[in-house]
Amino acid sequence: MAERHVARGEHILAEQRQRVAKMERNARDSWRSRQLLAQFEQLQEMHVAGRDRLRTQLLERDGDLTASSGP
Numbered sequence: 001m002a003e004r005h006v007a008r009g010e011h012i013l014a015e016q017r018q019r020v021a022k023m024e025r026n027a028r029d030s031w032r033s034r035q036l037l038a039q040f041e042q043l044q045e046m047h048v049a050g051r052d053r054l055r056t057q058l059l060e061r062d063g064d065l066t067a068s069s070g071p
Contacts, residue, residue, distance in 0.1 A: 003051060
């Protein structure tokens with residue numbers, strides 16, 4: 001599930017970046033869209049950190065299981 005959140009976040013970020021770029025190309029006020037993009041980027045950082053933390057925990061757990069079932 002964490003991988004899906006990260007992947008979905010990347011998709012949302014790409015879409016929002018496109019919106020901002022289009023607004024700026026068309027000389028429209030993009031302040032709110034840029035603010036939203038900044039929030040999305042912060043959320044994405046949290047999703048990535050959470051995913052990485054889970055990966056580390058799983059690797060440590062798997063290492064503990066392997067060590068405890070040794071020869």
